[in-house]
Amino acid sequence: MTKKKSGSGFQLGTILALVIMCVFLALSNSNFYSPSNIMSIFKQTAFNAFLAVGMLLCLITAGIDLSVGANAVFCACLMGALKESFGINSGILLMLIAVVAGGLVGFINGTLLTRLHLPHPFVSTLGMKNVLWGMALLVTSSKMINNFPKSVEFLGNQTIGTFGGGFPVGFIVILVLYVIMHIFLGKTALGRSIYCAGGNMEASRLSGINTANVLTFCYTLSGIMAALAGIYSIGRSGICNGANATQPYDTDAIAACIIGGASFTGGKGTMFGTMLGCLIIAVLRNGFAMLSIDSSVQNIVLGLVIILAVLMDVIRAQMDAKRRRLAAGK
Amino acid sequence: MGEYVVELKNITKRFPGVVALKDMQLAVKPGEIHGLIGENGAGKSTLIKVLTGVHMADEGEIYVSGEKMVFKNPNESKAAGIACVYQELNIEKLLSVTDNIFINKWLKKGTLLDYDTMHAKAKEVMESLGQDVDPRKPAGTLGMGIQQMIEIAKAVLIDAKMIIMDEPTSSLGEKEVEQLMKTCRELKARGIGILFVSHKLEELFELCDRVTVIRDGQYIETRDIKDWTNDSLITAMVGRTLENQFPKEFGVKGDCMLKVEDLSIGGVLHGVSFEAYGGQILGMSGLVGAGRTETVRAIFGADPIDGGKIYIKGKETKIKSPKQAIKEGIALLTEDRKGSGLVLGESIRTNLIMSSFKKHSDGPFLNEKRIEETGQGHIQSLRIKTPSIDEIVGQLSGGNQQKVVIGKWINSDADIYIFDEPTRGIDVGAKVEVYNVMNSLVKAGKCVIMISSEMPEILGMSDRVVVMRGGKVMATVERDSKHFNQEDIMKAAWGGTLDD
Numbered sequence: 116m117t118k119k120k121s122g123s124g125f126q127l128g129t130i131l132a133l134v135i136m137c138v139f140l141a142l143s144n145s146n147f148y149s150p151s152n153i154m155s156i157f158k159q160t161a162f163n164a165f166l167a168v169g170m171l172l173c174l175i176t177a178g179i180d181l182s183v184g185a186n187a188v189f190c191a192c193l194m195g196a197l198k199e200s201f202g203i204n205s206g207i208l209l210m211l212i213a214v215v216a217g218g219l220v221g222f223i224n225g226t227l228l229t230r231l232h233l234p235h236p237f238v239s240t241l242g243m244k245n246v247l248w249g250m251a252l253l254v255t256s257s258k259m260i261n262n263f264p265k266s267v268e269f270l271g272n273q274t275i276g277t278f279g280g281g282f283p284v285g286f287i288v289i290l291v292l293y294v295i296m297h298i299f300l301g302k303t304a305l306g307r308s309i310y311c312a313g314g315n316m317e318a319s320r321l322s323g324i325n326t327a328n329v330l331t332f333c334y335t336l337s338g339i340m341a342a343l344a345g346i347y348s349i350g351r352s353g354i355c356n357g358a359n360a361t362q363p364y365d366t367d368a369i370a371a372c373i374i375g376g377a378s379f380t381g382g383k384g385t386m387f388g389t390m391l392g393c394l395i396i397a398v399l400r401n402g403f404a405m406l407s408i409d410s411s412v413q414n415i416v417l418g419l420v421i422i423l424a425v426l427m428d429v430i431r432a433q434m435d436a437k438r439r440r441l442a443a444g445k
Numbered sequence: 446m447g448e449y450v451v452e453l454k455n456i457t458k459r460f461p462g463v464v465a466l467k468d469m470q471l472a473v474k475p476g477e478i479h480g481l482i483g484e485n486g487a488g489k490s491t492l493i494k495v496l497t498g499v500h501m502a503d504e505g506e507i508y509v510s511g512e513k514m515v516f517k518n519p520n521e522s523k524a525a526g527i528a529c530v531y532q533e534l535n536i537e538k539l540l541s542v543t544d545n546i547f548i549n550k551w552l553k554k555g556t557l558l559d560y561d562t563m564h565a566k567a568k569e570v571m572e573s574l575g576q577d578v579d580p581r582k583p584a585g586t587l588g589m590g591i592q593q594m595i596e597i598a599k600a601v602l603i604d605a606k607m608i609i610m611d612e613p614t615s616s617l618g619e620k621e622v623e624q625l626m627k628t629c630r631e632l633k634a635r636g637i638g639i640l641f642v643s644h645k646l647e648e649l650f651e652l653c654d655r656v657t658v659i660r661d662g663q664y665i666e667t668r669d670i671k672d673w674t675n676d677s678l679i680t681a682m683v684g685r686t687l688e689n690q691f692p693k694e695f696g697v698k699g700d701c702m703l704k705v706e707d708l709s710i711g712g713v714l715h716g717v718s719f720e721a722y723g724g725q726i727l728g729m730s731g732l733v734g735a736g737r738t739e740t741v742r743a744i745f746g747a748d749p750i751d752g753g754k755i756y757i758k759g760k761e762t763k764i765k766s767p768k769q770a771i772k773e774g775i776a777l778l779t780e781d782r783k784g785s786g787l788v789l790g791e792s793i794r795t796n797l798i799m800s801s802f803k804k805h806s807d808g809p810f811l812n813e814k815r816i817e818e819t820g821q822g823h824i825q826s827l828r829i830k831t832p833s834i835d836e837i838v839g840q841l842s843g844g845n846q847q848k849v850v851i852g853k854w855i856n857s858d859a860d861i862y863i864f865d866e867p868t869r870g871i872d873v874g875a876k877v878e879v880y881n882v883m884n885s886l887v888k889a890g891k892c893v894i895m896i897s898s899e900m901p902e903i904l905g906m907s908d909r910v911v912v913m914r915g916g917k918v919m920a921t922v923e924r925d926s927k928h929f930n931q932e933d934i935m936k937a938a939w940g941g942t943l944d945d
Binding site: 302303304305307308310311314315317318319320321322323324325382383 | 745747766767768770771772777779784785786787788789790791795798799800802803805806809810811813853857
């Protein structure tokens with residue numbers, strides 16, 4: 116079942132890669148394994164991990180959601196704008212609106228794909244990314260906004276205990292969320308339908324699975340996760356900033372999923388692998404900072420890492436196909 | 446220079462588990478239009494693929510103008526002067542006529558493409574084929590007949606010695622067919638040999654000089670056209686003796702489970718009507734492209750329909766999606782097992798429950814125990830050979846894959862089971878097991894509809910047969926009728942009428 120979704124050998128490789136990176140960084144710089152730095156890696160991981168949940172679902176359906184980063188920033192900016200311009204000071208209400216807005220954006224992405232038959236989610240979500248970027252700047256008049264209610268900031272800045280300055284609540288939420296999503300994907304009919312739809316859309320449709328609804332669900336959930344990431348980002352930085360919508364958040368999320376065993380051809384990917392992928396990305400970015408490597412070089416390396424991960428996925432698929440061919444020939 | 450432009454001697458081609466061609470013979474003279482016919486699966490496509498270098502023959506020789514050739518790939522066949530106009534045209538619809546004709550053999554002036562010369566040449570060659578078209582026009586804006594002429598123009602331009610035409614008239618209108626025939630005669634006058642593969646007897650009689658019949662991958666006979674008749678052609682095509690390899694068992698004929706009235710889809714189905722009963726297997730016979738698959742897909746809600754009514758157990762039902770069809774008790778085993786039947790990368794476990802998630806869930810959660818139970822039950826009763834229920838379906842053999850699809854549909858508890866080519870590409874043992882599943886379904890009072898292109902299977906398993914041709918039902922034959930034999934059913938499938 117779930118353990119068969121992606122070769123366990125590959126996951127072992129992923130774990131190994133993470134360990135090697137950590138050992139290398141620890142040897143290069145003793146600050147790397149200081150408690151406060153480890154906590155800071157967890158904090159960095161959480162934001163990407165929220166986005167990667169939705170991204171993974173979309174990738175499993177053989178789709179993609181390029182609007183997650185911009186959606187997160189937009190949701191944060193929407194909360195800022197509502198607080199500034201409309202004087203809404205209830206944190207709960209602001210977060211509720213953000214989640215609904217993020218979900219709505221995802222629902223529109225899904226509807227464009229399934230009901231209005233845009234050829235590939237690449238089109239709708241890339242367009243949506245630009246729309247959200249513009250809207251984020253528009254609602255905030257291109258200004259950064261701070262002074263959010265405590266309840267909004269809770270997710271991103273609350274910590275528990277004193278180890279390394281406290282264990283981030285956001286990361287605990289992520290761990291719980293990933294366990295829930297793991298159960299959802301493996302143990303529910305809808306979760307299994309997502310894998311089926313990604314593995315063979317037509318066979319799934321002809322088996323009575325409402326593939327249009329399944330896909331729309333994935334994109335909507337992706338939007339909701341983006342909103343959570345947006346809320347988390349406010350707690351982390353204390354502000355919302357529309358200009359951040361152009362940051363490579365989407366590619367980080369894609370990279371995490373692919374490194375974790377998801378495939379652009381769909382039907383594959385696990386929550387566990389994605390968590391590993393998120394940790395690897397966070398450790399990479401953290402390590403670059405530790406070694407004072409310029410952010411432009413960071414982007415180059417991360418870009419190469421994504422290409423490498425996809426290349427490995429392609430080679431893996433070719434090897435699978437060959438094995439199948441040989442097995443069928445017997 | 447030999448007597449023949451192309452000659453095949455004792456060609457044998459094997460695929461895993463099947464011999465597609467065995468000692469095949471074919472000899473086409475220069476300036477001859479040579480017809481090639483055979484039933485579905487007789488080996489026509491494989492023969493064409495051997496000629497065009499797509500497949501390499503395992504045994505036998507190919508001679509072109511008397512010279513022995515070995516084609517390792519399509520380019521070598523083309524270089525030897527064999528061109529093929531496929532049923533599915535290889536036209537880039539957005540590119541101009543000129544681009545299509547000169548694709549991959551561009552004329553250049555220095556390093557740049559010489560469009561002036563190419564346009565002029567394209568116009569010239571198209572005119573020689575009786576087509577006055579602007580070569581600058583995108584090919585997609587022109588009719589099917591002209592697009593086909595572009596393919597023929599390509600062949601003419603490489604000085605083809607033989608042109609293979611695979612079902613060239615299947616998508617043409619009446620006028621276009623006439624033009625095509627005219628062109629064929631002109632090509633013939635230029636000394637080009639034409640291998641004309643067709644499902645339409647009347648075309649063969651009108652056009653061909655000689656006709657070769659093949660059956661079950663073997664050469665049967667070549668005669669001058671004047672020595673053939675409609676009946677002798679059909680007899681030569683089917684002419685096998687039926688052995689009883691079919692464990693047919695009879696159910697009790699029940700109520701009308703499915704009634705289809707005037708089902709139509711623009712350009713595909715033209716008023717299809719038939720009935721299917723519980724406790725019976727309804728066979729659907731016809732040539733490839735007769736509209737059988739389209740009919741059952743429409744019934745199943747997989748494709749939208751333009752007109753007609755569907756009654757399920759006497760009640761008119763509008764089926765808009767496969768999901769709804771399954772709710773109404775219909776199951777469709779598609780002809781393309783890998784493309785639309787299975788999720789190859791998933792386990793047997795998951796594939797078996799794809800059409801019955803509800804039955805295997807408690808609320809939103811899957812009940813793994815129940816899935817395991819029914820799954821193991823299917824593995825045993827259908828004799829699916831697999832190391833475990835968690836085996837990836839893509840790793841199974843064709844027959845075992847098909848059994849997984851059947852298990853999936855049995856799980857859906859349907860009343861009407863539609864099997865589209867259920868035994869295609871699976872071995873004999875697995876075939877019998879599929880037949881036995883159908884037997885037990887009809888004995889349980891279910892209604893089974895079986896599309897098959899294999900005549901023995903149709904005759905062996907059906908209680909009634911609906912014969913289709915060109916999107917219409919040509920005849921309905923009961924098992925106890927005097928027409929329930931291969932000649933008569935074949936006659937109807939090829940457009941003949943059966944008396945009462």
